[in-house]
Amino acid sequence: MPNISEVAKRAKVSRTTVSRVLNEKEDVSEETRRRVMAAIKDMNYRPSALARSLVRQKTDTIGVILSDITDPFFSRIVQGVEDVAHKFDYGTVYASMRWDPKLKHNYINFLRNGRVDGLLMMGHTVGNEDYLREMVEENFPLVLVEYWIEKLHTSFISIDNGGGGYLATKHLLDLGHRRIAHLAGHRKARVSAERLEGYRRALGDFGIPFAEELVVYSDFTTEDAIPAAKKLLTLSVRPTAIFAGNDLMAYGVIHAARELCIEVPRDLALVGFDDIELASMVTPALTTVHQPRLEIGSMAAWTLIQQIENKEIQPTTTELKTSLVVRESCGAGVCKGFGIGLKVEK
């Protein structure tokens, strides 16, 4: 691999001039520029990003740490992140912490040591978060997406989980359900508490007392949701509707229900949360709370880049609105057309 000096020698100019051509500076004559370009092409030269970043103290890269890289929930968020990042000439690299706090810690260190200019963390909180405080104290650009940490002086992007929970529950109440269970997500995740709050608020508005037994927790995965859902479906007085903490968990409910010969939506109404792509694809199509994920992603990237390029900027907290997408799983019947849901804005 040739370096900048060899290119310079070949083009019979100095390193400095090659660098100028590379960075499209103006003060280089057309003729030398052509010579340099030719040398670059001839030698198949590609500048070392490493050396460049080292001297400039800037990598033009943002790191994205996800709880699980293949969670469909992140799909469009990532798209939003990339769109904005590329617009500002930033590259993106991803790391998946796969729910393993140690892995997460490794990754953060891995990326922080000069590999990226800032970090975007998204997903659910697990384990000790002290190193996040450390990062913030050291003024390392950090934006958290749906990843709430108490009293952390940094930017947050989140959605109105409480409102979403309210929408979902109210929809079920409007359909006449009175015994509505909630299969909540990870007990320690803030989003779980918020969605639960929305659920309680809706019940309250309809004068229905909150029943402890109707709320069960599980992880945000289908596998984990199955036994939890079974617990709800085998209560002495079975709920007629369930509001699940996310779409994947809603599939767990369907799964569990089928094993008990309960059919959705015939015997059980079901609402999910997230509106992942698959929600409209599988049978029954899921009624669910929609998150503006493209916006979440672009907002997050934008916020982070602002923070990188202007370290003095104050952290911001952004909350995006949710909406309800009515499909089949509540038997609401509003939507015969398969998959194309009636979108009810909040």
Added chain:
Amino acid sequence: MPNISEVAKRAKVSRTTVSRVLNEKEDVSEETRRRVMAAIKDMNYRPSALARSLVRQKTDTIGVILSDITDPFFSRIVQGVEDVAHKFDYGTVYASMRWDPKLKHNYINFLRNGRVDGLLMMGHTVGNEDYLREMVEENFPLVLVEYWIEKLHTSFISIDNGGGGYLATKHLLDLGHRRIAHLAGHRKARVSAERLEGYRRALGDFGIPFAEELVVYSDFTTEDAIPAAKKLLTLSVRPTAIFAGNDLMAYGVIHAARELCIEVPRDLALVGFDDIELASMVTPALTTVHQPRLEIGSMAAWTLIQQIENKEIQPTTTELKTSLVVRESCGAGVCKGFGIGLKVEK
């Protein structure tokens, strides 16, 4: 952010000694080691990966380029990659090319310029692949996963797609189906051709003539598969079974079928390919061809690391076996237990 010299000054030693402590070299006395460690902790020092990589000409990082970062197909593959990579003390970074050839090109350049020691490419081929040849010529470590390029002197990891197609089709034939359609994946992808070949071979073995009209192509997505599936389901003589190019496309078939009031498996038998996690979760649980994805991932990472650490090594081609997982979508009835498929080894 302190650098190694400042740490050295504080510990009253030279940079060299600090570096030795950092890299756990043996020739440093216990006492100075302690002093250095203390200084490191006091100053909250973290070595710059950039500077280290620059001088060592090694990043200890492998790049993974995926066609779509959130395709559930990659989930366990990525897990396999990470397990092996971490075992060998490599970090991993991901980039998603999102089917955009230009984006892909950008990413490859982005990662190649000294950011990673080698590249793992997985997913389906789109666009011009000349730069891949260029990489190989320059002896840049590269391993392709299910990403076949003609006459490229580099390592490949793939699965026995032909065998998988055969298994899927034979299963349908064994169940008595005689008019079996194939909803093939991306026309230009090699995997499509291979799976199609398996389909034809199985038909041949049962003495059934191949009918052009029974094969339709679409992208590897649910959305794209829907119209294609409709084409098959509205043939004058409707097929009684469909072998779909992957699981997501199989969902497209279910989707299309429902719109036409055709129910799977009652009116139509269906086999997918990949065995993504969701295949066992949704209704009906999908009978599908299983790929050993964890092994694919670990194999790929292992092969790449071998190539990085020993540039003289010859490229290898690995083909892993597939197996059939029988669930509900063929109405085979072997499996009442929901989701837990009878695994028929090839």
Added chain:
DNA sequence: CTCATTACTGGGATCGATTCCGAAAAAGAC
């Protein structure tokens, strides 16, 4: 023709680590 101004170009320091080689100090041999 001389001097001032502008347009290009190059030298050398720098970013933050590693590594080779040699030097000093300590330990051991006789």
Added chain:
DNA sequence: GTCTTTTTCGGAATCGATCCCAGTAATGAG
């Protein structure tokens, strides 16, 4: 006590770029 060997440490070069500052050539003004 002297010489050799081992242990421990430091100096200087290096990786491959960028950038400040200064120097040269070309151009224009008078």
